[in-house]
Amino acid sequence: MGEINIPRDQQDALAAIDTNELDRVIEQAIRGERLGDLHRLPLTGCGPYIAKQLHSLEQALTEHREAKAPRKRAETADTLRRAGRDLSFAVAAMKRRMETEQKDGQLFHVDDQIIPPYRFDKRLSVRVSYRWRRTGDDEWRLGSITFVHDVDPRPDYTTPAPKRKPSAAKQEQERQSKLYQTWEHLKRGALYSVRDYFRDGGDGDKIPKTFQATVDSQTRELNNYSTQFWRQQP
Structure with missing residues (x-):
């Protein structure tokens, strides 16, 4: 699915x-x-x-x-x-x-077939494409929005340090795995945000081309509101 x-x-x-x-x-x-x-x-x-x-x-x-x-x-x-x-x-x-x-689908469709990049860096991005129209008689209009998230490079001190320092290859493997999980979180949030925006009657002309995802003030990570581009930013 x-x-x-x-x-x-x-x-x-x-x-x-x-x-x-x-x-x-x-x-x-x-x-x-x-x-x-x-x-x-x-x-x-x-x-x-x-x-x-x-x-x-x-x-x-x-x-x-x-x-x-x-x-x-x-x-x-x-x-x-x-x-x-x-x-x-x-x-x-x-x-x-x-x-x-x-x-x-009579008024909008959000493409959820998004392929992850081969390799991840601390700057993650997800591009969501969509089509929309104001009424069922209008012509379809195409658009996209790119969500960007900069992963905080500071270490997580809540996780106990390993007894033996892993090799550089192992560290990179673990880093890529964590970045992938964060990218998946960003992707899911991006897709649901665009869908919910249209479902609530949002105007496709007002969707920005890019959006910097917000982060939780305490955890410095993504949360359920991070990709809501229509919310007033602090």
Whole structure:
């Protein structure tokens, strides 16, 4: 699944599932203690969230089928019912999300396919491209915004020092790993910020070309507000 967009193949799989039929088949599987007709529904093609819930239901069915003692059967039956409800909820939730994305898509689309750089430096950047229009009859307008974040080079004294000093190669490997995690945080924040800006009715003409991400005053790191470019900066 994309960071903010459901891929087309997953949308097709979701659209092919009738929620009433799903609930009927889930109930049938619980009573019969096997997946049965659930195999016929394209649940595994609906993305990792739904696939995970389906796997949990499969495990619950196996445990309930293998349970023998009455007390154990009662416990596994409760777990099985809960797994069935979780699967039904997951499909309904993803269908609602898909409907919201399709509604959004009439006025804007944010490209979430962003490839990380080969190597990271202390200055990180993420470029988010988008298209938008004020009404469904207008022509599409293209734009982009680049989010920049300068990683604080000061060491983190809250982390205990290793007993043996790692090699230069190991230190660089660890540095690149931390920078990648920070870049991923920046990317996620950037994507959600642009999406939420448009979803709240924001004007694409007012999006800046670049934005310096703000940092938490205490941790000196990114937080949930770092990429909200429309907020008044201190």
